[in-house]
Amino acid sequence: MARHLITSAIPYINGIKHLGNLVGSQLPADLFARYQRGRGHEVMFLCATDEHGTPAELAAAKAGKPVAEYCAEMHEVQARIAEGFRLSFDHFGRSSSVQNHKLTQHFAGRLADAGLIREVSETQMYSHADGRFLPDRYIEGTCPNCGFESARGDQCDNCTKQLDPTDLINPYSTISGSTELEERETKHLYLRQSEMRGKLADWIDSKSDWPVLTTSIAKKWLNDGDGLQDRGITRDLDWGVPVMKGDAPWPGMEGKVFYVWFDAPIEYIAAAQEWVDAGKGTDWARWWRTDKGAEDVTYTQFMGKDNVPFHTLSFPVTIFGSGEPWKLVDYIKSFNYLNYDGGQFSTSRGRGVFMDQALELLPADYWRWWLLSHAPESSDSEFTWESFQSSCNKDLADVLGNFVSRVTKFCRSKFSEAVPEGGNYGPDELALIEDISRRVRTYEQHMEAMEVRKSAQDLRAIWAAGNEYLQTVAPWSTFKTDPAKAAIQIRLALNLIPLYAVLSAPFIPDAAASLLGSMNAEETPWPDDVAAQLSKLAPGHAFTVPEVTFRKITDEERDSWQERFAGTRD
RNA sequence: GGCGCGGUAGCUCAGUUGGUUAGAGCGAUCGACUCAUAAUCGAUAGGUCGGGAGUUCAAGUCUCCCCCACGCCA
Numbered sequence: 301m302a303r304h305l306i307t308s309a310i311p312y313i314n315g316i317k318h319l320g321n322l323v324g325s326q327l328p329a330d331l332f333a334r335y336q337r338g339r340g341h342e343v344m345f346l347c348a349t350d351e352h353g354t355p356a357e358l359a360a361a362k363a364g365k366p367v368a369e370y371c372a373e374m375h376e377v378q379a380r381i382a383e384g385f386r387l388s389f390d391h392f393g394r395s396s397s398v399q400n401h402k403l404t405q406h407f408a409g410r411l412a413d414a415g416l417i418r419e420v421s422e423t424q425m426y427s428h429a430d431g432r433f434l435p436d437r438y439i440e441g442t443c444p445n446c447g448f449e450s451a452r453g454d455q456c457d458n459c460t461k462q463l464d465p466t467d468l469i470n471p472y473s474t475i476s477g478s479t480e481l482e483e484r485e486t487k488h489l490y491l492r493q494s495e496m497r498g499k500l501a502d503w504i505d506s507k508s509d510w511p512v513l514t515t516s517i518a519k520k521w522l523n524d525g526d527g528l529q530d531r532g533i534t535r536d537l538d539w540g541v542p543v544m545k546g547d548a549p550w551p552g553m554e555g556k557v558f559y560v561w562f563d564a565p566i567e568y569i570a571a572a573q574e575w576v577d578a579g580k581g582t583d584w585a586r587w588w589r590t591d592k593g594a595e596d597v598t599y600t601q602f603m604g605k606d607n608v609p610f611h612t613l614s615f616p617v618t619i620f621g622s623g624e625p626w627k628l629v630d631y632i633k634s635f636n637y638l639n640y641d642g643g644q645f646s647t648s649r650g651r652g653v654f655m656d657q658a659l660e661l662l663p664a665d666y667w668r669w670w671l672l673s674h675a676p677e678s679s680d681s682e683f684t685w686e687s688f689q690s691s692c693n694k695d696l697a698d699v700l701g702n703f704v705s706r707v708t709k710f711c712r713s714k715f716s717e718a719v720p721e722g723g724n725y726g727p728d729e730l731a732l733i734e735d736i737s738r739r740v741r742t743y744e745q746h747m748e749a750m751e752v753r754k755s756a757q758d759l760r761a762i763w764a765a766g767n768e769y770l771q772t773v774a775p776w777s778t779f780k781t782d783p784a785k786a787a788i789q790i791r792l793a794l795n796l797i798p799l800y801a802v803l804s805a806p807f808i809p810d811a812a813a814s815l816l817g818s819m820n821a822e823e824t825p826w827p828d829d830v831a832a833q834l835s836k837l838a839p840g841h842a843f844t845v846p847e848v849t850f851r852k853i854t855d856e857e858r859d860s861w862q863e864r865f866a867g868t869r870d
Numbered sequence: 871g872g873c874g875c876g877g878u879a880g881c882u883c884a885g886u887u888g889g890u891u892a893g894a895g896c897g898a899u900c901g902a903c904u905c906a907u908a909a910u911c912g913a914u915a916g917g918u919c920g921g922g923a924g925u926u927c928a929a930g931u932c933u934c935c936c937c938c939a940c941g942c943c944a
Contacts, residue, residue, distance in 0.1 A: 680875080697909085702909045705905095710905040760895080
């Protein structure tokens, strides 16, 4: 039995995510976790909410709530939606947890001891009205270059000139609108990533089996311009992990917190500690410490391409730099973006389908199937309602759902709601069994390799094989001349249903569970031996004809949804 | 402007280390079947593999140049 540690990039606390975010990390991670569990392996699947930083503070202020309260509420909202999509996290943690605070401070202390952190003095804009330092993009003013009046502190949107907040004429806070800004000297900590450049490059070079998307992004950051740059890991904020050197105070860093990108990935580890503290397990170290049982763990991370630099460079610097035997990632599966109907998803314009809305329209399985079978692996892909309707109706309703329906209903009308008596499987049956066996092995290979789209194609072909068989042997006509032979044919077809359910469970867990229930075959294991599995439902085994497993999406629904989620176009 | 990923049948995409007549699903057309969610199954459809040049006995698959789309960065 292998052991798999699986993490999904942690979604930011601010707001509900859209389908593109879902398919970029959490959903494929869940597919892989469910598959590995299905194969009988031990799995630890972790995710969390990323809660620190200015956007969270501003969103809380807008909602009129203290930031801690806002985050707690939003965490619950995201947790419920994740449940709705059947994301099977062993724990869904919070980067604001005590566990993460302690661990982040611990890592910072270790990195400081290793000489990998340096202090830098810089000037930053302080807003008296807001009572805080302002990040560059929260300051606007008149561009000194082109005169544009809403130039941001980091760049002018009009002439694209790169700016410093101090360059702006008549700068003001975009939070309060206040013009009472003052340049103040402040000290920050920088992680000396550049020190690790060689080690990181060697490490990345050794990962020849990683997706090109992952390694190309990592190499770009390692080699572009002057190479990997040091990065600030602290901010002048209230909401975050207070800067400490392990358990000790950090002189000169009072009132500062670590910047989100530093503490967020550490939450992967802290989430396992939260898992223990929540009473769900007893030993987190055997997943995360190679000196405490994690040496045989395979660790896989899932994320969208925007997160690749943090996972290939920054977080590994933290791990390497600690000098402690933390489990390092073995494989990074990254995804491109999902576009929406000819453009991008847009939160501000209400364009595209968001996770909560999706579940109001249809059960999770429909979304899971479309998203996974169209996962943006090799390039950006696009959601259209036509494609969604077509895939769901054709694959789920016609090929899989209708197969179950035709078999069970035929059996009920010609025999009974139990597997009929008959004889032994003949040549046609053995041929199908061999065909399915071969296809299952291919499916397994693609799932092991996290080839999501190909796996979906394989699965669909396995479903279709059942229909092909029925069409060939035609039990409805066999029945007229040789009822016993028809009984054999139907017995095999009935046996395909629990097999399909188990194989499909990683993609469509709810439908899989309901099919197993209908067939009274809840305990069906993964078909390591397909032939044996297809004889498991013996004559006399009772079942019930299931309700419609997947209903069809009508043209009217498709059109109305398309209109409803179009947002305000440019 | 630099960089990255792409540009393969109407649509969505596969195409391993270069090698027989370039593949799948959907759609379309024709046919078969009638157990089933008007479902299924089979056959067919002939795409200069973005454009050009080069390397090679042989290139969608390697090299160079150009064009287009998308994204990232400064």
